Amino acid sequence: MTVIFFDDQSRESLLPLTYTRPVADLRIGIMKISEKWLRHFKTDKHYYQTQTYLQEKFATGSGSLNIFINGSVCPNTQLFEAVVALKDGEALMHEDICIAVKTSQPQLNIRALENFKQVHFDEQFIKITYPEDIFKFNADALREDFDALTRGRTSAKLSNTNTILGTDIFVEEGVSAECCTFNTHNGPIYLGKNSQVWEGTNIRGGLALCENSQIKMGAKIYGATTIGPNSRIGGEVNNAVIWGNSSKGHEGYLGNSVVGEWCNFGADSNNSNLKNNYAEVKLWDYSKQRFRRTGLQFCGLIMADHAKCGINTMFNTGTVVGVAANVFGAGFPRNYIADFAWGGAQGFEVYTLNKMFDTVVKVFERRGRLFDEMERNILTNIFNLTEEYRRF
Incomplete structure (x- = not known):
């Protein structure tokens, strides 16, 4: 079958x-x-x-x-x-x-x-x-996966320099963690193969730190958060799902969010996950061609693959960032940033394919990956499919 x-x-x-x-x-x-x-x-x-x-x-x-x-x-x-x-x-x-x-x-x-x-x-x-379902249901999915991956297996040991609250933690081989706090009372903690948790980090489960990923010194991570493979995360993260090969290596807040692959956050970038008037959050919906009610009071950032933001970027509550968008500059950019957009609150222009490809080649090289013709063709197709949204 x-x-x-x-x-x-x-x-x-x-x-x-x-x-x-x-x-x-x-x-x-x-x-x-x-x-x-x-x-x-x-x-x-x-x-x-x-x-x-x-x-x-x-x-x-x-x-x-x-x-x-x-x-x-x-x-x-x-x-x-x-x-x-x-x-x-x-x-x-x-x-x-x-x-x-x-x-x-x-x-x-x-x-x-x-x-x-x-x-x-x-x-x-x-x-x-919908995109928000990913962080909305992440706690339940994390528990289901944790039970499936750890059933009948014995966890590796963490160094006794760490403080562990509760017993719902599983450590794969090659994990490195020193002088950190792991609290499993509100959800399980899974540390993937060869992952690292640097000194002074405080983690409140549930958390999935997938293989070859790192949490930097002094980070504060709250459940239910997933950090996919080959990623590096710092600052404050709450109920976010980061798929892999992405970096948020500095201070700044990321909450109630979904971040794709090959994304990068500049230092001290933040997203809002709650409106000042506590109202229901709306998200841009490609299928409806308008903003859609989510039914959520807490909803942060949806960022597609290859998107980047510069230092001190401020994302409004319920912001959707398209594929390969590059966001920078002072002020709050709009709540929907089109695919292959280049700019910020002061305005946008088209992030041309050749310019974008130059960046992707360098990003892939840092991870030991080849940006081949197949990947180029996929991004070229997406560039053409999303042309209607770039009416800057």
Whole structure:
């Protein structure tokens, strides 16, 4: 049986985060959604049914019998058992949400579900529909992943220079931490392979610090926060999900936020996560072409891949920053900053592809990565797709 992750309509409402990846490649908790499912299936072999321009990076394919999984749905034990129990030609549904389909067909037409026998699943599960859902549901996803990754295993030991409150902590091999405080009373703490927590850091779980990432001296981290692989974080962070290969290495506040890959924050940059009048926060929604009510009082920054900000950048409550935007200068920039925008509160111009590529090459080199033709093609496609938003 071949596992294939498909994008449903959430792909549009999750923009700009899904311009650069299929929905199943989103990270929430400790793992990406695809990794959660594959752990249940006990396989690494999988494919994606996603946007054409992404298929070179996220391979397409099929087998003689395929299980199509909705990439916006996070698994749990009950849900996985219901998926496995499907017969050929059946679709697992929750109200109007298609969770999974088992079929010998090589492609799934999500608009033709009447061709499948529908099986209903009425239990609870996490579904990611909007960007804010990622930090909103991160505590539950982090707990689920922590239990899955640590079950039946023994944690490595931390140095006795650290203070640990509670027992809900798991340390992978190669972790380095000295003279820090780890409080697990409000959520688990997971320290990934070869991660580092520098002296004087105070952590209040839940926290996932993924492999090869670092928390710098004196940082203050509150749950439920995820720091993806190969990242470096400092300052004050609260309920934020940072996907990986990104840096917020200095003082400044980041809260109730989602940050993509290859992002960088200048020193003393801050975001607001609460309006002065305590009103409900709105976010720019690409699918609706307007600001959408979130139902949240606390909602900070949504920053897509390759975005950057200069020192002392101030982000208003509920700001969306598009792919490869470069923000700098005094004052508060607007609440929606278009993809490939260059500037700040004083105005924007287009961040041209060649200029942007020059930066990405240097960023990739620092991480020992090659910025190849495939990555160039993806960003070129996104640049063309988002042209309508750059009417500066």
